[in-house]
Each structure stands twice: as C-alpha cells, then as structure tokens.
Amino acid sequence: MPVAAPDATRPSVLHLDLDAFFAAVEQRDKPSLRGKPVVVGGTGWRGVVATASYEARAYGIGSAMPTMEARRRCHNAAFLAGRFAAYRTVSQQVMALAHELSPLVEQVSLDEAYVDLTPTHPGLDVAEVSRVAEEFRARVRAVTGLTVSVGAGPSKLVAKIASDLRKPDALVVVPPAEQHALLGPLPVRRLPGVGAVTGERLTRVGIRTVADLAAADEAELVRMVGRAHGTGLLAYARAVDPRPVVPERDAKSVSAEETFAVDLTDRRELAERARRMVDRVAVRLAAGGVSGRTVTVKLRRYDFTTLNRSRTLAQPTAAPREIAAAALALLEGIDVADGVRLLGVGVSGLTEYTQQDLLAELDEPAAGDADPAPGAEPEQTAGQQAEVGGVLPLGSAVPYGPPAPPRSAWSPGQDVAHDEHGPGWVQGSGVGRVTVRFEGPHTPAGRIHTFADDDPALHPAPPPRW
DNA sequence: TCTGGGGTCCTAGGACCC
DNA sequence: TCTGGGGTCCTAGGACCC
Numbered sequence: 001m002p003v004a005a006p007d008a009t010r011p012s013v014l015h016l017d018l019d020a021f022f023a024a025v026e027q028r029d030k031p032s033l034r035g036k037p038v039v040v041g042g043t044g045w046r047g048v049v050a051t052a053s054y055e056a057r058a059y060g061i062g063s064a065m066p067t068m069e070a071r072r073r074c075h076n077a078a079f080l081a082g083r084f085a086a087y088r089t090v091s092q093q094v095m096a097l098a099h100e101l102s103p104l105v106e107q108v109s110l111d112e113a114y115v116d117l118t119p120t121h122p123g124l125d126v127a128e129v130s131r132v133a134e135e136f137r138a139r140v141r142a143v144t145g146l147t148v149s150v151g152a153g154p155s156k157l158v159a160k161i162a163s164d165l166r167k168p169d170a171l172v173v174v175p176p177a178e179q180h181a182l183l184g185p186l187p188v189r190r191l192p193g194v195g196a197v198t199g200e201r202l203t204r205v206g207i208r209t210v211a212d213l214a215a216a217d218e219a220e221l222v223r224m225v226g227r228a229h230g231t232g233l234l235a236y237a238r239a240v241d242p243r244p245v246v247p248e249r250d251a252k253s254v255s256a257e258e259t260f261a262v263d264l265t266d267r268r269e270l271a272e273r274a275r276r277m278v279d280r281v282a283v284r285l286a287a288g289g290v291s292g293r294t295v296t297v298k299l300r301r302y303d304f305t306t307l308n309r310s311r312t313l314a315q316p317t318a319a320p321r322e323i324a325a326a327a328l329a330l331l332e333g334i335d336v337a338d339g340v341r342l343l344g345v346g347v348s349g350l351t352e353y354t355q356q357d358l359l360a361e362l363d364e365p366a367a368g369d370a371d372p373a374p375g376a377e378p379e380q381t382a383g384q385q386a387e388v389g390g391v392l393p394l395g396s397a398v399p400y401g402p403p404a405p406p407r408s409a410w411s412p413g414q415d416v417a418h419d420e421h422g423p424g425w426v427q428g429s430g431v432g433r434v435t436v437r438f439e440g441p442h443t444p445a446g447r448i449h450t451f452a453d454d455d456p457a458l459h460p461a462p463p464p465r466w
Numbered sequence: 467t468c469t470g471g472g473g474t475c476c477t478a479g480g481a482c483c484c
Numbered sequence: 485t486c487t488g489g490g491g492t493c494c495t496a497g498g499a500c501c502c
Contacts (some may be wrong), residue, residue, distance in 0.1 A: 001479085035475075041470075050470080064502095066467055066469055068468090068470090073467095109473095112501085196500090197498085227476085252473085253474085255473075256471085257470085310494085344472095
C-alpha cells in the first residue's frame, strides 16, 4: 500500500468519529434508554467513564471521569459495563463502509478512522468531498442505526479538528485556504499532542491559542517540551501536517493489566494475578502469530506512583512459561509492602513467529491451563472485573469454608435470554438477585423482572441483531 | 473528583563497541 | 594507559491518545 503525504491542496482527508459510540450502541439496542443519560465504563469503585451519552454530558459527565463522581452527578443515569463484542461488530460494519470510499483507511480505534480519498477521488473539490461524506454518513446510519461525525481537510490534523467542531451528527469540510483561520483562535489544548501537562506549560508562558503557538520561538518551545514535540507542535500550529494515512500498522507490544478493587500486598496473590495476565498476553501473541523479546512488569502503588521493570531475553518468545518466568523474576525485585493498586504484564520487541518458536511451543502446556476457567470470557470488561473483585474478598478462597460461590455472572447492560420471557438485558444485580429488562432494538421499551441470580431459565446471550 | 485498559512515541543515561 | 567521538542497545519514566 502506498504511503504518501495527503494532497494538501485539497480537502482529501476524512476523519470519521462515531458519536458517543459505546453509549449510542446501548441506546440503539435498549429502547428504554433512548433519550436518557447513559454511562458506559468501569462500574466498580475504581472504574472510570469510557463514554457518556449526550444526555449524561449535560450533567457534566465525561470520559475518564471516575464513575463514582459520575454517579454523584447523575443518580438516575444507566451505568453499564460495556459489551465489546457488540461494539466490535458495529465498528467492523463502519470500517467496511469506509473501505468503499478508498483503500487508504487508517483505523485509530473502534470508533475513529482516517480516510485518504486521493486514490479514488483525485482532484476532488469541496462539493465532491461533501457529497461523498454525506453519502457515507447516510449509509452508516442505514446500516448501523448510528450517527457519525465527519471532518474533511487537507491533512489528518485539520480533518480531526473539523470532525469535532459540530458534533454530534455533523459534517465539516475545511478547504485548504481556510485552515489557518480555523486553527488560529482555537485553544492549544485542541491540538493532538497537547495534553494537561503541555497545555499547562504553554499557558504559563502566555501561549493560549494556536495562533499564539504558531508565533512562538522554536528554540524556546524545544527547551520546554523536547525536540520532537516542540518542532511537531509548531508545525501543527502552522497547519503543517504531512503525516500519511497508513492502512495497517503492526502492533509493537501486547499487554494486560488490572486495577484491583483493593490494594494487594501479598506476593503470592500478586504472582497468581501476574500468571493469569501472562496467559492472556500469550494467547494474544499466539493469535497474532508474533513473539517478543522484552517482558515488562508494570506496577502502580497505593499512592499512584507507577514503576516499570523490563528484561530483554536472548530470543523472542511467545511461551507462557518463559514470559511468566521473566515477569515473576521482575516482580520479585519490587517492594510491594505498601500496597499494589495495579499490576500489568507486557511483551514488546515483537517479531513474526519463527520456526523455533513453533517447535518450542510444542513443549509448552497450552496457554491458560493454570487457570481453572481459562478464557471463559475473553471479552470481560474492566467493569466486570472490578465488580467481581469487589464482591469477593481477595484471598477468600484460601483459608476456610466451602469453595467460593460462582462469581456473579451478571454485569449491568449484559445481553441475556430467559426461557419464558425471551431476550433482554441485565439492569442490575446483587444480593442473590438479578433484574432484567425484556426488550430489544426493535421492540417498545420493555418490562422488568427480577430473578434469583442462579435461575436456570436465565442465560447469557449474544448481542441482539440490529 | 482520587483517577481503566490498551496502546504509541519520546527522552535520557549508561553499557558496550569500534 | 587518565582518556575522543559516534552508534546501538537496553532500561526507566513520562506524556499522550482513544
């Protein structure tokens, strides 16, 4: 696939951004939530908001906000753990539609992509890009039932800013001649790469708008934020962005991490958690046909300070045993006495599988066989994990009593089916009960029933078809 | 307000080599 | 042996993005 800077003399780059994506899918599939505040994210004590519906945003709820704060701001919002299989399906539909526009599609996340129209629409003008983009938006709505905002401009930078300008459900086309007028008055924080820290540094020296930044002294900027960042930001501020739209980039690392419901101090418990994360990472390495040379352990303490310890092996590996050996050795060298909030394991320095890796794999037990319920739920969400961690006292399985009860299988928002009542979704669960609302994407708002949470007539179900 | 999980890229220092 | 300069690899930390 050719990789070249976009044609900067035309609005040839599109940025597609599904509006309030996770929350929008929930409202689409759950009629009773339409027009209501919906918050998708971690539902446990330490969860954060992934996406808030526009109704929830009216209460000041936004991405990355602690869920507990969101609950304070709006008690009667629906708080859902997320259904990533459903989101992935919708995402694939949208990306397939994007590929009908041009082969140059760069997917950024489940809900965002860039498209360079140059190959299929050379010499396009504002009228043509508007027509193409509106047609695309209509198709997305017809196929998925969702709205997508689109920005078009001479570069990724301008397309991205344009897509955000009049969200939701909007198209903004920026001709090259107008890009400076558009960028100049915006606060610097709107530029990609200017986060909280850089934004604060710039504000302190009087740089508030993109126009301020464009007029800044390069040497001073580099001194403040580093070589690459400084020169890059200055170029952005001057609307210079030659980044090509790159269809597929190879992953550089694979990792798994978990924030615990309660800080852990017990080394055996931490080692056990690390082993499970290694298994998840190994499964994904194998699925991707890659192995890696560097194993990293990430650890966040009770006070949020974060450590990384890494070890580079002589040969790349995808074998859970080898990854675990390295990870546990690294973990050994870290003081955990004060309490560990988060633990993670990652593998980087990835290369394609070699013949040796395949042979070595034959000597390995299958990834995950140390786990009593391996891969039961590969798509388990942060919310589910936090919920489970909060329900079961850690280490409760060890000292006494009968085997731990089955973990609460139900997470808020989850798709279920009841033998008698049909398809629905979990509205809430706890104290041995689960409340289900029986409705689907094409029914009226449904009725609620409460069951014992081990009711044999109630089953997990796949996402409903749109 | 007390902060997820999965990533990417950059910087800086030290080891090591020529 | 009292001492240069450049390149590459590794480790650790941090900013940022969705």
